[in-house]
Amino acid sequence: MALDDAALKKFGFIPREPKDAINIDPLQTGGKLTEEARRALLEWGDGYSVCDFCGGVLDLIKKPPIEELVHSALPEFLNTDAVRLTHGARESKFAVMHSIAKEGDYMVLDKVAHYSSFVAAQRARLNVVTVPHSESPEYRTDAEGYATVIEEVINKTGRPPALAQVTYPDGSYGNLADVKRISDICHSYDVPLMVNGAYSVGRMPIDAKALGADFIVGSGHKSMASSGPIGILGVREEYADTVFAKSPTHPAKEVELLGCTVRGAPVMTMIASFPHVVQRTRNWDNEVADARWFSSRMADLGIVQKGERPHNHDLMFFEAPVFYEISQKAKKGRYFLYRELKERNIHGIKSGLTKYFKLSTYQVGRDNLKYVADSFEEIIEKHRTA
């Protein structure tokens, strides 16, 4: 059946409603573009725009300065040896899993790992064993749990797992695990460690070597003010030849990257935002102070922050019995909170959630956070007196 004109009318330019809202969705706060990146997006939006300047290896393009970003600025920013651009954190993780481990090997994940870590391991055909967390209220990953799980794999298979990973911070509670202790444990068994920094690289200072990370993963669209899809992967020197192995038939092309990765606007938005991103990581203490301030305002309203307390990251998980109670009586039921927030131009708590939700205070600013906290208070008052 041919597409008729009426069907085509659905397509074309579509405005994005929450674009100008105060957005507290953890997925969104660190990926908001800078003005420079917005301009870059238009300038470099055509298909393979950066390939006009390519001599065969994308990350060696000199002008625009992709080579300098990839081979000098990013390794220095993260204190790692070799960096490449990927299409996202999950693609970075998959590249490491697929090159470092063989089909049927075991790998260790923390129980709080993002689904994309599990899926990447499945795509690489690995067996996954998980390190438990401490359950409610803190959901902390116990560093010593890595030793226990590695021992279990050795007992079962006669050799250590091929790889371990820790999520820093995890995407549910925003907990920052003791990565240094975890890397020491993993290395004592000769297990390399990958740090998933999707929520840290580009938000807070990261020193891969100080953490003992053999692989460090970042997400440009999540935490580096970049237009996705774009991720980064940092690798310690001893693993670089394995992860970035060249194709036997096309020796300029790296197999795990399928030859080339970001071929246009995403990398140019990352470049455009990079000065701002570096600077904002230096302001991390203020971000943590904002998160703690917000958490304590929530506590005053009977909304309890789970995860580490005092908290050390902008991503926070809350339990809000007060909103749950309101939802039982409200006309709009469990959708009342979403509607009330939308009326106040606040976006990011998923529609239908009341009892548990997560949010991020990153780069929202104290004035806007105060407005959000005041709005929560106002909504509670309004429904209490209704």
Ligand SMILES: Cc1ncc(COP(=O)(O)O)c(C=O)c1O
């Ligand atoms: C902890 C964590 N890691 C990785 C990802 C996925 O990042 P990407 O979209 O860059 O693959 C997410 C997405 O929410 C996440 O929460």
